[in-house]
Amino acid sequence: MRIGELSRKTGVSVPTIKYYVREGLLPPGELTSPNQATYGEAHERRLQLIRALLDVGGMKVTEIADVLAALDEPGRPLHKVLGAAADHLGSGDVEHDDAESAAARAVVADLISRRGWRTHESNPAAADLSKVLAAMGRLGHGAFVEVLDDYADAAEQVARADLRYVDRRVAVEDMVEAVVVGTVLGEAMFSALRRLAHVNASAKLYGTDGQRERKTS
């Protein structure tokens, strides 16, 4: 397959494919002449993965490059791949040093120990959680912690479902990719489901349907 066909099959323009190769997202095609190359199914699949992580997962090109590099490494350390994939899910690195932040960190520490979670406050996700809670506190929505355990229950359920899916994958080769897809696209999936459930729940409560059109900017 030459680059034009790859472009047609995936819907990604030829210059964009070249760009991905330059950025290390996509391995270059195999050269048959000094200036001719062929691409295989692996390239097609990888392009689909790139577009999914980019369009649906909302990842940045450099983040995707990190994930794919970790994915291609022979001795893939799972936590490295996952870490690269999770980086984009975190909040910005804005540091606050106020009372809200301290209180939020305490709440997170309590949550972790209360639920017996085998993790530590040094986990980036814990820091992100603190940031969210601190921001809520600053906005006068500190009472949101009252539903924290409901959220945690739901998160545990989703995590169990993710593991169940990954565990079902027989080949270890596919497993790492399954984890990445599950983590990144699963996030988008839950987000959409949450909005649907939200509409449903408020329809039941208030009798409105909450339908609307997508903004067409």
Add this chain to the structure above:
Amino acid sequence: MRIGELSRKTGVSVPTIKYYVREGLLPPGELTSPNQATYGEAHERRLQLIRALLDVGGMKVTEIADVLAALDEPGRPLHKVLGAAADHLGSGDVEHDDAESAAARAVVADLISRRGWRTHESNPAAADLSKVLAAMGRLGHGAFVEVLDDYADAAEQVARADLRYVDRRVAVEDMVEAVVVGTVLGEAMFSALRRLAHVNASAKLYGTDGQRERKTS
């Protein structure tokens, strides 16, 4: 309060505050002279909200402008505010017209009817969900639909918790804002919790702790 103090209190630089005013995110200060203005607590709070939606919620400046404009409208139509807030959560508007998309739409329609959700396929969230499922299908992870109901259960639980929190707000004034904060920051909160739960679940299963440091690029 003059702009310098507002800047010091919120940690937002003076030029950035001016920029937010220009973009309509923040109302201008009250003029005391042709070129002097004062700001009140409302400005301080609004700035905190802007920073939270921007840094933690990952919203764009124009999206925040839409949300805040809807929030300031006298006869706030809740679904309009929510819609503006939800726009940023959607996936890109990339249209595919393949078999995967059709199958995904069917799965979504089935899910909605099976769960008796009071919504319709025309809901943007339903379209987003279809896009996610279609992308998974294209990647050979179509089997992920097997955990769709676990996700939906969790989403329902989170939606119920959100409504419970919002319902607790006595003043209707604060309610709309509570919905926005709950929707946008709640998303970030769940994301962090999911990652924590993920680490915990895989630690229980595989005995690893999955700890890692945040990339410092």
Add this chain to the structure above:
DNA sequence: GATAGCGGATAGTGCTGCTATCCGTTTTTC
């Protein structure tokens, strides 16, 4: 042998979220 497509390289684009600079005025400080 013409024409289309190719690989590789470099430069440019549109958008986003600020940041820098300037102006003339006002407030503060000494």
Add this chain to the structure above:
DNA sequence: GAAAAACGGATAGCAGCACTATCCGCTATC
């Protein structure tokens, strides 16, 4: 009451991102 700082308002510039356009000399194809 003079110097310095801060201010409001306007315009211009910047860095990062995800491409996109153009050009080159070469190659596959009709």
